[in-house]
Amino acid sequence: MNVEVKLATFSKIIEEEAELRRKAALDEIDIKLNTSIEQFKEQAVAEAKAKTAVENEAALQLVNREISLYSADKKKLLFAKRIELEAKLFSDIEKKILSYTNTDEYGRNLVKNIENEMQLHNCEIIVTKRDYERFFSNNESGSVISAGNDFFIGGYKAVLKNKGMVIDNTYRTRLEDQKENFKGLRAYI
Numbered sequence: 001m002n003v004e005v006k007l008a009t010f011s012k013i014i015e016e017e018a019e020l021r022r023k024a025a026l027d028e029i030d031i032k033l034n035t036s037i038e039q040f041k042e043q044a045v046a047e048a049k050a051k052t053a054v055e056n057e058a059a060l061q062l063v064n065r066e067i068s069l070y071s072a073d074k075k076k077l078l079f080a081k082r083i084e085l086e087a088k089l090f091s092d093i094e095k096k097i098l099s100y101t102n103t104d105e106y107g108r109n110l111v112k113n114i115e116n117e118m119q120l121h122n123c124e125i126i127v128t129k130r131d132y133e134r135f136f137s138n139n140e141s142g143s144v145i146s147a148g149n150d151f152f153i154g155g156y157k158a159v160l161k162n163k164g165m166v167i168d169n170t171y172r173t174r175l176e177d178q179k180e181n182f183k184g185l186r187a188y189i
Helices: 003-100 104-120 129-136 171-186
Strands: 123-128 145-148 155-160 165-170
Touching: 003 171, 104 123, 104 129, 104 155, 104 165, 123 129, 129 145, 155 171, 165 171
Parallel strands: 123 145
Antiparallel strands: 123 155, 155 165
16 A cells, blocks of 8 residues: 555544544533532522522521520410409409398498307407497406407307317408419419
8 A cells, every 4th residue: 555545444434433533532521510409409499498498497497596586475465364353253263252241231241250159169269349349348248259350251260268279260261262272273274
């Protein structure tokens, strides 16, 4: 073969080889580029998801905090309303007790209970000034009944002389005891 044909064949082989290498290099670059794009896309999606998750968590924490504050405010209002209703309830009960102490039935029950107390114990009985004037001012039994302060609503106190004790059967004390019991129940309501 002549040199020109050999040179042309050699040149063709080199060009084909160069074309194959160029094509292989371009394919490799294309694969790397596509891989890089996919990795970038995956990373961007992951970052967006992470950012969204963080934002969602922050938003959820904010909502939970607002719910907690709202709930605490409502509990405070509810507690204040309970206290208000409780005060009204006991005020109404006290008014009914005061009204009851103006009845003849109260007077009969008071006298009967005091007579029973005096039969059971050697005691001095203390009643309100009002009750003393209404029911015991002309006490002819010789029993020791005295008028105390009007702090208690009605009922009586029995002072047991030999035991140094006081039996408190006043309506005020009973009402206060019920208030305390009611406050104890407040925790369960």
